[in-house]
Amino acid sequence: MNAKMKVLSIALVGLCGFAGSAMAACPAGPTTAEGGAWTSKSVLPPSTSTLAVTTPGLDATECALSSSLGPSTTASAFVRYNHAASEPNYRFQFLVDTTALSSFSATDNVVVFQAPATTAANGFNRLLRVSLVAGPAGAKRVRFIAQCGTGTFSCGQTFATDLIAGVNRIEGKLTVGAGAAGQLDYWVNAAAGTTEPAASGTIANLDNAAWGGVSAASLGLTAPSAAYKTNHPTQVVKFDRFDSRRQTYIGS
Amino acid sequence: MKRNLLCGATALAALFSMSAGAQTCASPDTSWHPDAAGTPALSGTTCGHEAGIISVCQGAGGAPAAAYVAQVTIADAPGGSFTNIDFTGGAGYAISAYLVPTSSGCNADAACTTVGDATTNMLHGDIPAGSYFLIITGADFDAPGACGPFTAAADGTLPVTLQSFTVG
Numbered sequence: 137m138n139a140k141m142k143v144l145s146i147a148l149v150g151l152c153g154f155a156g157s158a159m160a161a162c163p164a165g166p167t168t169a170e171g172g173a174w175t176s177k178s179v180l181p182p183s184t185s186t187l188a189v190t191t192p193g194l195d196a197t198e199c200a201l202s203s204s205l206g207p208s209t210t211a212s213a214f215v216r217y218n219h220a221a222s223e224p225n226y227r228f229q230f231l232v233d234t235t236a237l238s239s240f241s242a243t244d245n246v247v248v249f250q251a252p253a254t255t256a257a258n259g260f261n262r263l264l265r266v267s268l269v270a271g272p273a274g275a276k277r278v279r280f281i282a283q284c285g286t287g288t289f290s291c292g293q294t295f296a297t298d299l300i301a302g303v304n305r306i307e308g309k310l311t312v313g314a315g316a317a318g319q320l321d322y323w324v325n326a327a328a329g330t331t332e333p334a335a336s337g338t339i340a341n342l343d344n345a346a347w348g349g350v351s352a353a354s355l356g357l358t359a360p361s362a363a364y365k366t367n368h369p370t371q372v373v374k375f376d377r378f379d380s381r382r383q384t385y386i387g388s
Numbered sequence: 389m390k391r392n393l394l395c396g397a398t399a400l401a402a403l404f405s406m407s408a409g410a411q412t413c414a415s416p417d418t419s420w421h422p423d424a425a426g427t428p429a430l431s432g433t434t435c436g437h438e439a440g441i442i443s444v445c446q447g448a449g450g451a452p453a454a455a456y457v458a459q460v461t462i463a464d465a466p467g468g469s470f471t472n473i474d475f476t477g478g479a480g481y482a483i484s485a486y487l488v489p490t491s492s493g494c495n496a497d498a499a500c501t502t503v504g505d506a507t508t509n510m511l512h513g514d515i516p517a518g519s520y521f522l523i524i525t526g527a528d529f530d531a532p533g534a535c536g537p538f539t540a541a542a543d544g545t546l547p548v549t550l551q552s553f554t555v556g
Contacts, residue, residue, distance in 0.1 A: 241506070241508045242483065242506065242528070243508060244508075245448050245528075265447075267448060269449060272529050279448075279449070279450075281446075281447035281448065288446075288498075290443065291447065292449075292450060294529070359448075361445070361500070361503050362503050362504075362511070363504070367507075367508060
């Protein structure tokens with residue numbers, strides 16, 4: 137899994153990946169102890185879920201992160217990077233390839249990215265989840281579930297365009313703040329370039345200051361619905377090129 | 389004659405279970421008690437009942453604000469003999485079903501115990517014993533207000549809450 141550093145970045149929050157050199161071999165595993173860049177990993181149950189560094193990568197890179205879940209609603213296979221500080225302004229981007237997932241039924245869904253929070257509030261210890269959900273006729277879409285300060289404290293929005301076959305690029309800008317200062321902007325398969333385009337979607341007025349800021353990033357599969365557990369056991373989803381920043385649009 | 393009419397009415401009710409009135413979070417359908425053969429199925433429409441559910445399972449999916457709500461009691465196997473509940477939806481929407489513990493609330497976007505849809509059965513093995521709201525609605529990708537007919541068919545009995553009777 138290769139992390140692409142952007143020289144225009146004002147402040148790099150976290151850079152999580154593997155050696156990007158064309159000559160470099162992939163590390164044995166995703167964590168620092170295994171030669172990777174991530175703080176830790178979770179693979180549950182270890183007998184049926186898998187998390188591995190595989191070749192090739194998704195962006196002419198050498199390595200990708202391959203994740204699959206066993207047939208359990210408590211299964212997980214993800215990596216986590218603990219940020220050094222609480223981040224109230226958080227941008228992230230990753231590539232995801234769902235080619236190996238069979239068609240989605242209406243209630244299939246699984247989390248692919250999480251932003252744990254510095255402070256637990258209103259029963260949630262996270263600020264954001266990004267999930268794969270169903271589109272019409274077996275298609276897959278991406279849904280953003282931001283914690284918010286009113287109602288049921290979960291404010292979700294599905295990008296109403298199906299994911300493309302192959303590699304998809306997902307980017308987000310989460311701002312933590314009181315009232316209207318709290319907001320999520322997201323981009324799904326935005327046009328190539330590093331100039332920030334209009335967002336694919338926005339969840340406004342999050343009022344999410346109670347959660348403090350983003351404390352970590354988790355990339356990989358977790359929290360499958362019962363339908364996903366039944367319909368997609370051991371099917372692999374691939375990830376690559378995770379990047380996170382405070383200010384600057386990442387793009388490509 | 390009167391007895392025959394009553395028997396006939398009972399048989400009809402057993403073949404097709406659908407309670408009159410709106411089946412909402414405030415007034416869910418509590419009549420579904422299929423026997424060992426799974427009879428009756430629960431049939432109805434998601435149109436014209438609960439209009440307040442727009443998000444399910446802690447935001448994991450959206451819903452079109454048109455739902456039929458039932459309340460069921462489920463025992464551990466073999467107390468409840470069913471192994472799965474099969475869902476069939478009609479035109480106009482993509483049937484999606486969510487099972488939420490009664491204690492969590494019906495329209496509280498609470499964590500779901502399990503789910504089902506047109507191609508995915510709800511499995512007894514995913515459901516701990518307890519009382520649940522069965523929320524039958526449309527899919528995340530359905531347009532607001534999308535709704536239509538449905539049938540939920542168990543392949544065995546869901547237990548009936550035992551009542552105490554006094555014979556005088």
